Amino acid sequence: MRPCLRVTSAILVFAGWAIVADAGQAAQAAAGTAVPAPTNDDCLACHSDRSLKRADDTPLTVDATVLGGSIHASLSCTDCHQDLAAAELPHADTLAPADCRSCHDEPQASYARGVHAQSRARDAGRSLAASCASCHGTHDIKPASDPASKTHPQHLVATCAACHGNPDVIARGHIAIGDVATPYHDSIHGRARERSGLVVAPSCVDCHSSHAILPKADADSPVHAARVPTTCGTCHAGILHQYDAGIHATALRSGNPAAPQCATCHTAHTIQRTDSEPWKLDVTGECGTCHAQVVDSFRRTFHGKVTQLGFGRVAACADCHGAHDVQPATNPASTIATANLVATCGRCHDGANASFVEYDPHPDPSNYARSPVLWWVNRLYTVLIAGCFGFFALHSGLWFFRSTRERRGRHGGPAA
Amino acid sequence: MTVQTSGRHVRRFDRKARLLHVVLMTCFLGLAATGLPLLFSEEGWGRALALLFGGFRGAGVVHRILGATLLAAMIGHVVDVLWRALVKGERGLFWGPTSMVPQPRDITDLIGQVRWFVGRGPQPRFEHFTYWEKFDYWAVLWGTALMGVAGLILWFPVAASRVLPGWSFNLALFVHGAEATLAIGFIFVVHFFNGHLRPGKFPMDLVIFTGTVSEAELRHERRGEFDRLMAAGGVEPLMVAPPASDTIRRGRLIGTAGLSIGIALIVLIIYAVLRQSLA
Incomplete structure (x- = not known):
């Protein structure tokens, strides 16, 4: 093709486009709108170009295949990029963000209440939420x-x-x-x-x-302390039923902020198998965050010492008190109600009887009222141990002093 | 430590007494090592010590075997003493210079020893057993009986509950722990010092392993006994051959092992007590 011919054809194409465009604009003007909304093909004419980038080098490519595979395949680009519906091409560099609200108003309203939207509202433009x-x-x-x-x-x-x-x-x-x-x-x-x-x-x-x-402090949040049991109970319905019957649920319902709910003992994101030994041993400490003295006294017993050593095959808190349905001894349904003790202890101690359960699983030798006998024996041994070690420390110390003096005297000069 | 392998030696402990001591010390060390993890369960070394015996179950099994052995040995000893006294008619077991039973002499010896400590007199002329040796003996006998009974209650609580109220388990556990503290502290500090580590005996007295003591040592350490024997016709009837070098080597080995384990355990206890009282 000769150069003159190429120029001519270019002019012809331009003229043709100009006429068509002009006619279109005239028609639109007649209908009362400025520009026809660009079609997806119009958008992709530029945005399928893989080299298309912003000034800061971020790509502006839209893969037609990806778009075609999305749930929004049947939508127009301008359904989301609504400010483009009336824009002239090529459009301005900065567009309004795609607004999902136009279709998804309910999720958008929920989202607006949440921590992510709150953060973005607080810290407009810089929030990472x-x-x-x-x-x-x-x-x-x-x-x-x-x-x-x-x-x-x-x-x-x-x-x-x-x-x-x-x-x-x-x-x-x-x-x-x-x-x-x-x-x-x-x-x-x-x-x-x-x-x-x-x-x-x-x-x-x-x-x-x-x-x-929502943040967990929000009373409407499913992870708000008061709502955690219901949330977990969605799946663990049987456990929720037990928990609801227990003293901890009563305390939680009464608004006690320290009352344990599921996550207090099980944690939120670190939930372990409850049949694992480490969990059983750790949870005792968890009970101790509220019941400190009770765990202290437990630590004085064989059960408490063995579990402290890291071995779980003896009774820890839940073995006697139950886990989710824990009840005070005053409740006749409690595992530790006087009438139920033989059965409770008997789960491990085959043959336990009424005399056996007179054992105090939470002894405190410094508490006279709890057990005068233990208090007196504690006193006796304190005196005995102090007296014995005190006497012999003095005895041995003097002996050492005298012996070394005598030996020095024997070896180095006349005897002392 | 001077052990004479020559010269005149006198019999002090017969085979039975030496065996009893070895059984006693083996059981005691083992019971301490397997029991201390429970007494110091909050210490890292408590768990490590338990793991040495295969965890608390392993430690528990060893503890029960050694406890039963020790109790049996002590019952055997008591039966033997009674047999010797009542059936064989041996004299001097319950009273007199060779008896383990505390005598008025022990009080005067104690006073004399303290006067000697402070430089106000000569060392007393001790008899066959000194007052501190008698204290050791009765402390062990009494302690074993008490620990044994408490241990059996804790071992068989259901059986015990048929004759005892359940709160006796609380008492048994407390007494078992407190008496263990007393016994371990006493043996690994006081007995070790009096019997082995004090100047003149350091690092150990082998008499309990060899069974014999030199005539010179007897004269120096137990002048009362020596004079009594001489007055009764000399020490010749008690004379024995000096200990063989094998016997001495074995004694040193057992003694060193026992002292080392005991001192290691007492260091761990002192560390724990200091750590807890500073925390």
Whole structure:
């Protein structure tokens, strides 16, 4: 093709486009709108270019295949990028963020109440807190039921862990609880999901909910102390039933802020198998955070000493008191009610009888009222041990002094 | 430590007494090592010591075996003494210069010894058993009986509950622990010093392992006994051959092992007591 011909054809194409465009604009003007909304093809005409980048080098490419595979495949670009509906192409550098509210008003309203939205509202522009896109993605967005989705149960923990297991984000975002992803991976729930592939085991959203993630201090939060039992009870319904009957539930219901709920003993993100020895031994210390004196006195017993040594095959708190349905001795249904003691002790001590259960599992030798005999024997031994060691310390000390003096005298000069 | 392998030696402990001491010290050291983990369960070394015996179950099994052995040995000893006194008609077991039973002489000896300590007189002329040796003996006998009874209650609580109230287990555990503290502290400090570590005996007195004492040592340490024997016709009837070098070597080995274990345990206890009182 000769150069003159190429120029001519270019002019012709331009003229043709100008006429068509002009006609379109005229038609739009006639209909009362400025510009027709660009079609997806119009957008992709530029955004499929893999070299398309912002000034700061971040890519602006939209992969048509990815978009086509997303749940939003049938939407127009301008359904989300609404400010483009009336924009002239090429459009301005900075666009309004895609607004999910236009369709997803309920999730958006829930999200607005949550910690992530609150943080973003407080710290506009600089907050690292998750937006819709952080969890759901952007052009690749898929329904949670799709195994490839970031919010599918298989991937959800990793999605949250991208921030909540990332030391950099935790530090920069001042996330008070710190890394919760790492302990979760090792917890019974994390192992169930990740090692045993149990998708019914809870991931983050099962306890925290997905959009309205409220701080635990918020009374509406599913992880607020008063609501934790109900939250756990969604799956552990049988345990919730037991717990509800116990003294701890009564205390919790009465508004006692120190009353233990599930997470107090089991923790939130580090939940261990309760049939494991380390857990059984650790939880005794947990009981001691409230019942300090009772655990102290337990530590004076054979049971307490053996468990302290790290061996769990003897009675610790829950073995006698029960775990979830723990009741005070004054309750006739309690495992430690006088009438039930023989049965309770008898679970380990085959043949236990009424005399056997006169044993005090929480002795205190310094408490005269609790046991005068023990108090007196304690006194007796204090005197005996102090007297014996005191006498012989003096006796041996003097002996040592005299012997060395005599020997020095014998070896070095006339005897003393 | 000077052990004479030549010269004139006198019999002090017969085979039975020496055997009793070895059984006693073996059981005592083992009972201490397996029991201390419970007494000091809050210490890291408590758990380590228990693990040495295969955990608390292993330590418990060893503790019960040694406890039963010690109790049997002590019952055997008491039966033997009674047999010697009542059946064989041996004299001087319950009273007199060779008896273990405390005598008025022991009080005057104690006073004399203290006067000697402070430089106000000569050392008393001790008889066959000194007052501190008698204290050792009765402390062990009494302690074993008490520890044995308490231990059996704790070992068989259900059986014990048929004759005793349940609070006796509390008492038994307390007494077992307190008496153990007393016994361990006494043996590993006082007995070790009086019997082995004091100047003149350091690092150990082998008489309990060899069974013999030189005539010179007898004259020097137990002048009362020596004079009594001489007055009764000399020490010749008690004369024995000096201990063989094998006997001495074996004695040193057993003695060193016993002293080392005991001192190691008392160091751990002192460390724990200091750590806890400073914490």
